[in-house]
Amino acid sequence: MTSWIDIAALDDVPQRGARMIKTTLGCVAVFRTAEDEVFALDNACPHKAGPLAEGIVHGKSVTCPLHNWVFSLETGEAQGADAGRVATYPARVEGGRILLDRTFLHARSAA
Template identity: 55%
Template sequence: MSAVMSEKWVEIGKLDEIPRLGSRVVRTATDEIAIFRAADDSVFALSNRCPHKQGPLSEGILHGHRVTCPLHNWVIELENGEAVAPDVGCARSYPVR
């Protein structure tokens, strides 16, 4: 599994190193990235800050392809980082493979 950072893929580990419905945090020089593994083994990467109050998304609860922020219960789509309505905002998403 790897994530792209500045157009360069960086290997960050193996799929089985992240528990299903869990996350792992990768720190870079410019961001802290939460890597999520859904129940269906899909993997997503978002900035580890909720767009609402900067809560640590990696500590949130995964359900389907969404994560609920642990601070104020905002729900964020893992595919694109968008907050689910009625909330508005976006966490930066990163491609993974």
């Protein structure tokens, strides 16, 4: 059973931007595309722990601000020649609010 938690208003995250969201179960980077889709990923790039929430959002990808690694917001996979992956978490928008799946956050905090 999915247990969604309300973390922010959609308008709190700019289009083609991101925010670091602190929850009681840990911090995640929440991204918003130009089409108002939302995605949630671990914030740390696996290369040098760059803060992905400070990266550039383009299409359904984010570019790490430290070394330009590009990650899919949908899968967390590094694109191009870079090898690596960041964890993704189910996110959705309902009534103008961003919701995250508590079950996945719990699994993350236990790892």
